[in-house]
Amino acid sequence: MSRTSEETRVQVRPATEADGTRLAEIDHLTWSPDVTPAPRWAADKVFFRGADHVRDTLVAHEDDLVLGYVQLERSTLCPASGHVQIVNGLAVHPDHQGRRIGRALLGEAEAEARRRGGRRITLRVLGGNTAARALYLAAGYRIEGVLAGEFLLGGRYVDDVLMALDLTNEASPPRT
Numbered sequence: 285m286s287r288t289s290e291e292t293r294v295q296v297r298p299a300t301e302a303d304g305t306r307l308a309e310i311d312h313l314t315w316s317p318d319v320t321p322a323p324r325w326a327a328d329k330v331f332f333r334g335a336d337h338v339r340d341t342l343v344a345h346e347d348d349l350v351l352g353y354v355q356l357e358r359s360t361l362c363p364a365s366g367h368v369q370i371v372n373g374l375a376v377h378p379d380h381q382g383r384r385i386g387r388a389l390l391g392e393a394e395a396e397a398r399r400r401g402g403r404r405i406t407l408r409v410l411g412g413n414t415a416a417r418a419l420y421l422a423a424g425y426r427i428e429g430v431l432a433g434e435f436l437l438g439g440r441y442v443d444d445v446l447m448a449l450d451l452t453n454e455a456s457p458p459r460t
């Protein structure tokens with residue numbers, strides 16, 4: 285697997301365990317209360333939770349330098365939702381944002397979800413994360429719901445926005 289962003293030297297590949305140190309640094313640098321409700325992680329945290337977590341991670345790189353990552357996982361362990369993948373992490377190093385790297389990562393995550401037999405990709409994004417929300421909309425994701433005031437961050441109640449990408453290009457089946 286190798287996908288090139290519009291800046292031609294940036295490519296996307298599966299992560300390896302050795303990428304963990306750099307990905308922890310990227311997480312640390314991109315943290316803000318507009319981006320995640322979780323507390324800021326230490327720059328030297330152990331990034332990967334195990335082999336599955338490595339397998340579910342794609343990294344964007346330019347030559348040997350990792351610039352960002354996306355994580356795609358099964359939405360739940362329940363067989364009934366086996367057709368749903370979830371984007372559970374996405375970040376691009378601050379020095380390299382605005383280079384269409386996020387877009388390239390999402391594009392490769394979509395391709396991977398299709399390879400896994402996915403019919404939907406879902407995600408949650410904070411209401412105030414304007415950059416990520418614009419990126420997801422540009423990539424074809426649509427808002428499916430809002431958890432109003434889900435998080436209390438910096439003294440303000442913040443919405444959590446549910447978004448999804450339909451991979452079927454079919455009309456949705458009737459809901460029961």
Ligand SMILES: CC(C)(COP(=O)(O)OP(=O)(O)OC[C@H]1O[C@@H](n2cnc3c(N)ncnc32)[C@H](O)[C@@H]1OP(=O)(O)O)[C@@H](O)C(=O)NCCC(=O)NCCS
Pocket residue numbers: 314319374375376377380381382383384385386387388408409410413414415416418419420422
């Ligand atoms: C969100 C994030 C991954 C975007 O990555 P990026 O590589 O800078 O984004 P791209 O260059 O691929 O942008 C693609 C599109 O997204 C939108 N976009 C990206 N950044 C934007 C911004 N700051 N403001 C408005 N729109 C933006 C634009 O539509 C853009 O298309 P354009 O280049 O034609 O204008 C990056 O800002 C980031 O790492 N943020 C911190 C972590 C985070 O918020 N993760 C998501 C958690 S849900």
